[in-house]
Amino acid sequence: MFHKVIITLLKPLSFLPALLVMYMIFSFSAQNGTESGDLSFKVSVKLVEVGSEVLDMKLTDSEIQMYANKYHHYVRKLGHMTEYCVLAITLCVPLYAYGVRGIWLYLLAGLICAGFAATDEYHQSFVAGRGPSARDVCIDTFGAMIGITGTQIVGWAAVKSTKELERERKRKRKQKRRRQKR
Incomplete structure (x- = not known):
């Protein structure tokens, strides 16, 4: 009984990670255009530097800056997708725990993520x-759909594995009872 009370009280807290991700996204959106551009450019530079190291390209600083400029736009858009993918995952996990699955998970989590993207x-x-962009809402929603799909796949596999384990336990119990009857 006490166990069920604790779970009932703590279950709503499972949405806390999603709220924290929403806060993070809102904070990034509150940066002015220069701050936002500088931050994403630093990420672009870091990605080029890591790529240069991994591929042993030995790029000069000016080449790193050139490639960072070249890929900066894509890094920003990938950042949008990643933020909303993470948001969708942090939203879907508790929804899944509440029993929201299948098309209803896509609809509910998708609407929440797309609505948040639009209001953001x-x-x-x-x-x-800064300014609003319908294209960014679409990119954000696409990232969310990737997160929702990933959560559905992992959830399906976990539920399937659990059901298979339970079937195996039942089968072993039946075998044990048969042996005991002999």
Whole structure:
């Protein structure tokens, strides 16, 4: 009994990671255009540096800057997708625990993520050097769909594995009872 009370009280807290990710996204959107661009450019530079190391390219600083400029736009868009993929996962896990699965998980989590993306873009219209973008809402929603799909696959595999384990336990119990009857 006490166990069920604790779970009932703690279950709503499973949404806390999603709320923290939403806060993080909102914070990034509150940066002015220059701050946001500088941050994502630093990420672009770091990615080029790591790529240069991994591929043993020995790029000069000017070559690193050139490649960072070249790929900066894609890094920003990949950042959008990644943020919303993480948001979708942190939202889907507790929804899955509440029994929301299949098409209902896509609809509920998808609507929440797409709605948050739209309101976040609207929020950017009030930030200096930033503006709303319908394209970014689509990119964000696509990232969320990747997260939802991944959660569905992992959840399906976990449920299937659990059911298979339970079937195996039942089979072994039946075998044991048969042996005992002999």
